[in-house]
Amino acid sequence: MKLDTQLLADVTAFLNIEADMLDNKEYLQWLDLWLESGLYIVPVEHNATDYANTLNVAYDDDEMRKLRIERLTSGDAISTQLGEKTVRTMSRFRILDDIDGFVRVRCAYSLYENNKNGLRIYPANLQFKLVRDGGSFKIAEKIVKVMKSSEHLTTVNYLF
Amino acid sequence: MNTEIKVKNLNSTADLVLEDRVHKSLYSNPEIFDEELDKIFNNTWVWVAHESEVPEAGSYKTASIGRQPVIVVRDRKKNIHVMLNRCRHRGATVCEGKSGKTKAFTCPYHGWGYGLDGSLRALPKPEEYENILDKAEFGLVKVRTESYNGMIFATLKDDLESLDEHLGGAKKWIDLFMKQGGGYPLQTLGDHRFRFPGNWKIQLENTTDAYHFPIVHKSFIASVDEEAAEVFDFLDGEGYVEDLGNGHSVMVMIPELVDLEENLDEPIPERFEDLAKSLADEGHSDEEVRRLVRAVGGSGFNLNLFPNIACSMAFFRNLVPISANETEIHHIAIGGKGAPQAFNQKRIRLHEHFQGPMGFGTPDDGEAWERVQAGSMAGTDGWIMVNRGMSKLSTSADGNVKGAVCSETGMRAAYQKYKQMMSVESGK
Numbered sequence: 001m002k003l004d005t006q007l008l009a010d011v012t013a014f015l016n017i018e019a020d021m022l023d024n025k026e027y028l029q030w031l032d033l034w035l036e037s038g039l040y041i042v043p044v045e046h047n048a049t050d051y052a053n054t055l056n057v058a059y060d061d062d063e064m065r066k067l068r069i070e071r072l073t074s075g076d077a078i079s080t081q082l083g084e085k086t087v088r089t090m091s092r093f094r095i096l097d098d099i100d101g102f103v104r105v106r107c108a109y110s111l112y113e114n115n116k117n118g119l120r121i122y123p124a125n126l127q128f129k130l131v132r133d134g135g136s137f138k139i140a141e142k143i144v145k146v147m148k149s150s151e152h153l154t155t156v157n158y159l160f
Numbered sequence: 161m162n163t164e165i166k167v168k169n170l171n172s173t174a175d176l177v178l179e180d181r182v183h184k185s186l187y188s189n190p191e192i193f194d195e196e197l198d199k200i201f202n203n204t205w206v207w208v209a210h211e212s213e214v215p216e217a218g219s220y221k222t223a224s225i226g227r228q229p230v231i232v233v234r235d236r237k238k239n240i241h242v243m244l245n246r247c248r249h250r251g252a253t254v255c256e257g258k259s260g261k262t263k264a265f266t267c268p269y270h271g272w273g274y275g276l277d278g279s280l281r282a283l284p285k286p287e288e289y290e291n292i293l294d295k296a297e298f299g300l301v302k303v304r305t306e307s308y309n310g311m312i313f314a315t316l317k318d319d320l321e322s323l324d325e326h327l328g329g330a331k332k333w334i335d336l337f338m339k340q341g342g343g344y345p346l347q348t349l350g351d352h353r354f355r356f357p358g359n360w361k362i363q364l365e366n367t368t369d370a371y372h373f374p375i376v377h378k379s380f381i382a383s384v385d386e387e388a389a390e391v392f393d394f395l396d397g398e399g400y401v402e403d404l405g406n407g408h409s410v411m412v413m414i415p416e417l418v419d420l421e422e423n424l425d426e427p428i429p430e431r432f433e434d435l436a437k438s439l440a441d442e443g444h445s446d447e448e449v450r451r452l453v454r455a456v457g458g459s460g461f462n463l464n465l466f467p468n469i470a471c472s473m474a475f476f477r478n479l480v481p482i483s484a485n486e487t488e489i490h491h492i493a494i495g496g497k498g499a500p501q502a503f504n505q506k507r508i509r510l511h512e513h514f515q516g517p518m519g520f521g522t523p524d525d526g527e528a529w530e531r532v533q534a535g536s537m538a539g540t541d542g543w544i545m546v547n548r549g550m551s552k553l554s555t556s557a558d559g560n561v562k563g564a565v566c567s568e569t570g571m572r573a574a575y576q577k578y579k580q581m582m583s584v585e586s587g588k
C-alpha cells in the first residue's frame with residue numbers, strides 16, 4: 001500500500017484546526033468550514049446507515065448548525081451559562097478513499113469535559129467526508145460515533 | 161402558612177409528604193429510595209414497552225421493573241410475555257442488549273435453553289438431573305402483564321387491581337394520544353437515553369410542570385419561528401391540569417391540539433408547509449395531508465402515568481430509577497407505522513430538535529434537575545413546595561380536580577398516590 005503522506009498531513013492539519021476551533025469556541029469560524037449541504041451527525045446506533053430516516057442524537061443541516069451555534073452562544077440556555085471547558089485529542093488518522101474530489105478520513109477521538117459533575121471522557125470514532133477547497137478543505141459530512149451513545153449519555157452542551 | 165414544619169416529629173416516609181409540600185430528603189435518602197423500590201415499583205403496574213417495540217414473533221426488548229431486569233418478548237403465537245431476566249440455574253441474565261430478534265434465549269453460562277414463552281426446553285448433559293429437576297418448573301419466571309392501547313405494563317404483584325382499573329381516567333387520554341400516528345397505528349422510532357445526577361421524582365414532577373417552560377426553554381423557543389413560539393407560549397392560555405386519580409394526571413398546554421382528528425380544515429402552519437407540499441406531491445389527498453400535518457407535532461398535552469411513563473406531547477418519556485441520586489431517562493420517538501416517509505422523517509427531526517442529550521430542550525431541563533438535586537442538600541431540614549394553584553381549584557367536566565396549566569396539581573396527584581403507597585407497612 002502506497003501512502004499519500006502529503007494528503008494525510010493536509011487532512012490532519014485541517015482536522016486539528018476544526019477541533020481547536022470547537023475547544024476554543026470559535027463557533028462562527030467553525031461554521032465557515034462547512035459546505036452548505038454538509039451534515040453533522042451524531043448517531044444513536046453505530047451500525048445505522050440511513051441517518052435521514054433514523055433517530056440520531058444530532059442531525060444538523062446548515063440551518064440546524066446555525067441555530068445550534070446561536071443556542072450555544074446566546075446565553076439564553078441555562079445549560080450553557082457556565083461555559084465549561086472541553087479538550088479534544090485526535091489520533092489514528094486514516095484516509096479511507098479519495099474519489100471525485102471527496103476525501104473520506106477516519107480517526108480516533110477523545111473529548112474531555114470538566115463540569116460540576118466532575119471530569120468526563122467521551123471516546124469516539126470520527127468520520128469525515130471532506131471536499132478540496134483551494135489549498136484547504138470544506139466539510140461535507142462529519143459523523144461522530146460516541147461510545148455509549150446507544151446505551152446512555154449525559155446531557156451535552158457543546159459539539160462533539 | 162407555616163413553612164417551618166420540623167421534620168423531627170415525623171417518623172415514616174409517608175409523613176414526609178404533606179398536601180402542599182414534600183420533604184427534601186425524598187430526593188436523596190438512600191433508605192427511602194430502597195423503600196420506594198419495594199413499596200412502589202414492586203407493587204404497581206410499571207410500564208415496560210410499547211407493542212410496536214416487539215413487532216414480530218421473536219422480537220424482544222430488555223427493560224426493568226425498578227432495578228430488576230426483565231425481558232419483554234413476543235412468542236411464536238404473537239403473545240407478549242414479560243419475564244425476569246434471570247436463568248433458573250445459577251442466575252445469569254439470558255438476554256442482553258436493548259432489543260433485537262431471537263429464536264430462543266440461551267444462557268451463556270451452562271447453556272440452558274428457554275423458548276420465547278420462557279419455558280425451559282433443553283439443557284446440556286441432563287443425566288445428572290435425573291429425577292431431581294422437572295423442566296416444567298424451571299422456566300423463566302413470568303411477570304403478570306397487561307396492555308392498554310399498545311402500552312404494555314407489568315407487575316410483580318399478582319393480586320393487584322387490573323391495569324384497566326389502575327389506568328381509570330387516564331385511558332381516555334391514552335386513546336387521544338395514540339391519534340398522533342396521523343391515521344396510522346402508532347410506532348416507536350428509536351430512543352434517546354441519558355442519565356442525570358438526580359432523583360427520579362424530580363423528573364416525574366417535571367412532566368407536569370408547565371411553569372418552567374418559558375424560563376428553562378427560552379433558547380428552544382428562540383430557535384423556532386414566531387408562529388410556533390406563540391403555540392408554545394401557553395401559560396396565559398386556556399390550558400389546565402387534571403388529577404386523573406391513582407397518581408396520574410394530564411396537563412393540557414394547547415387545548416386546540418387535544419384531539420388531532422378534529423379541526424382538520426385549520427390553515428397549515430408555515431413551518432409544516434414543506435411537509436404538506438411533499439406529501440401532496442407524493443399523491444396524498446388533501447384530507448390525508450391535513451390529517452398528517454395536524455398530527456406531526458404531537459398532542460397538546462402531557463399525560464403523566466404514575467410511576468414511570470409519560471405520554472408527553474410527541475414522545476414517550478420513560479424513567480428508570482438507578483439510585484437515590486441518579487435516574488435514567490428514555491425519550492422514545494414515535495410516528496406512524498406505514499405512514500409516508502416524509503411524515504416520520506419530520507417527526508424524527510422534531511424529536512431531535514428538542515429531546516435527548518443534544519436537543520435544544522433536554523440539556524436545559526437536565527441543568528434545572530441537577531440544580532434541584534444539589535440545592536436540596538442545603539440545610540438539615542426543609543421542604544419542596546408543590547402548592548402552586550391550590551387556592552384556585554375547580555372541578556372538570558369529568559369530575560376531576562382541575563387547576564391552571566401552570567399549577568402543581570399533577571405533582572400533588574402523584575405525591576398523594578406516593579404517600580398512600582409508602583404508608584403500607586413493609587412486607588404487606
Ligand code: FES
Nearest residue numbers: 247249250267270
Ligand atoms: S447459570 Fe444459566 S445455565 Fe447455568
Ligand SMILES: [Fe+2]
Nearest residue numbers: 372373376525
Ligand atoms: Fe422542560
